[in-house]
Amino acid sequence: MRLPVEVCVFLIALQAPAVLYTLNNIPALQESLPILGLGVVVLGTVLLLILLTVRHKQTVDPLFYVFAEFSFTCLVGLTNALEQDGFISGFMNFYIKMGEPHLSTAYGVMMSYWEGVVHLVLFLTVVHRMFTGKSYRSLALLWAGSSITHQLVHVLGVVVGKYGSNIRPAFWRNAPFFVAPFWAASVLFGRPRDTPIVPADKIAAEQKKSLLSRPIDLQLLVLLLGVAAFSxxxxFVVLDCPLDSCFTYIYQYEPYLKDPVAFPKVTMLVFLFYAVPLLTVLAYGLTTPGCSWMLDWSLFLAGATCQAQWCHTGASVHSRTPFTYRVPADKLWPVIILNVLLAAIPALLALRCHTNPAYFMKAVPTGHSSDTKKDN
Structure with missing residues (x-):
């Protein structure tokens, strides 16, 4: 009797702590170059085990190999987070010292928690649905948005921050993990989306409604524009805008934006150059019927903003952030609530798009229903 594929993937991923503990106790791993070589060997071995897991399958979605390989690194991330927060010890000292010291920062810890919990759950769920013939495209798009933001802030933050002057060879093991989410996203966006069967007359009726007769959409529009404006x-704040309001905000509300690790600065720039235009486009989609791309891009943005805000908010109050850069105690709850809203609003938009998608579906001739496409 064969175990389900998702169980096999999880069992392979569970070997990560044992591998880390073993490598941590090898004296030869006091140099950075051997760490990179061993990292390649370990990841190659994991890929071989994954290939053996599905050798009896006639056809396997190429995305499966990405999700399965990333599942292993999720457990590496969770092990790192638990060790940095003092729950365990003896697993990551060698890698933090000679591999990627930035993973011991507050941002690195919060990033590792997100990767080790949220991403792992998404991977196992997607793999399960993949091999049981169920749709998984929407969940995979949620991960794609989250993972692309994760990689952009992680890699760029290291390069331009205080750790950029001493990048170790092991850091370059991130190269394939940086490229893979972009490739996966391009594959997912190129596949047909799963749309429910909706009568044409209902689609027509929904698309005839003005924005004023759709109060939920009107509120979402205002909130989206608010998120765009605050982003x-x-x-401007991290770009050293000389306005008094910018000066007041960075010193009295979020001094973490000045942290030399550069992760918060890169996060704000990713929001500025990527999230703000996408928020504006999504706001347009809320006012224009038939924008079916809203179903995909709302999920992508929800994944991206939730990941970014979790890492940013958590790191700004974490004990590993120097006290001078943490959120002041008297401003703690206003800042936390504001940052939670910045993640929640795109998530609410995605929920709205998928619970009642008629307004965003392409109009079809009266008397017909929209077709459902399988989302694999």
Missing amino acids: LFRG
């Missing part, structure tokens, strides 16, 4: 403001 624009914080982008």
Whole structure:
């Protein structure tokens, strides 16, 4: 009796702590170059085990190999987060010292928690649905948005921050993990989306409604524009805008934006140059019927903003952030609530798009229903 594929993937991923503990106790791993070589060997071995897991399958979605390989690194990330927060020890010292010291920062810890919990759950769920014939495209798009943001902030933050002057060879093991989410996203966007069967007359009726007769959409529109405006403001703040409001905000509300690790600065710039235009486009989609791309891009943005805000908010109050850069105690809850809203609003938009998609579906001739496409 064969175990389900997702169980096999999880069992392979569970070997990560054992591998880390073993490598941590090898004296030869006090140099950075051997760490890179061993990292390649370990990841190659994991890929071989994954290939053996599905050798009896006639056809396997290429995305499966990405999700399965990333599942292993998720457990590496979770092990790192638990060790940096003092719950375990003896697993990551060698890698933090000679591989990627930035993973011991507050941002690195919060990033590792997100990767080790949220991403792992998404991977196992997607793999399960993949091999049981169920749709998984929407969940995979949620991961794609989250993972692309994760990689952009992680890699660029290291390069331009205080760790950029001493990048170790092991850091370059991130190269394939940086490229893979972009490739996966391009594959997912190129596949047909899963749309429910909706009568044409219902689609027509929904698309005839004005924005004023859709109060939920009107509120979402205002909130989206608010998120875009605040993201624009914080982008100006990290670009050293001389306005008094920018000066007041960075010193009295979020001094973490000045942290020399550069992760918060890169996060704000990613919001400024990528999230703000996408928020504006999504706001347009809320006012224009038939924008079926809203179903995909709302999910992508929800994944991206949730990941970014979790890491940014958590790191700004984490004990590993120097006290001078943490959120002041008297501003703690306003800042946390504001950052939670910045993640929640795109998530609410995605939920709205998928619970009642008629307004965003292409109009079809009266008397017909929209077709459902399988989302594999």
